[in-house]
Amino acid sequence: MKKTNTMLLIFFLITPSTWAFSQQASLTIFNKSKRELTTKIMKGSEKKGSLHQNITIAPNEKQTVNFSETGQYFTKSQAILVKEDIIENDTIYSKGAPFQIVADKKRGYSNMTMKFTVKESKKSTVEGLAPITRIEYEVN
Secondary structure (H helix, E strand, O other): OHHHHHHHHHHHHHHHHHHHHHOOEEEEEEEOOOOEEEEEEEEOOOOOOEEEEEEEEOOOOEEEEEEOOOEEEEEEEEEEEOOOOHHHOEEEEEEOOOEEEOEEOOOEEOEEEEEEOEEOOOOOEEOOOEEOOHHHHHOO
């Protein structure tokens, strides 16, 4: 009986601390295009951002990124339309507007979503994002 009580006590001591760490801020990105999307989530200002996480999302799929720190973030994306003939592959580079993530016990946890949509044409564009060059995209 004493062994059972000790085991229950250990369970109840460990469980609340596990629940406390399980809450995180998140950003879910929906790739609503026919392109393979590689997105860099950058922390900081647009001029002095550092890489938080790099993700790749297949066409018409989604992926979630978790955050443990409050701060300002933005995204830089590369969207590739893959064709059978590699010469016909088309790549678009873009940058999203800055957004604020809150991740603390007192103020709560942000849970955001973004949708990535491409208007396909002879000169394809990303809806709602600013175009950037490949060099700007590659800088971390």
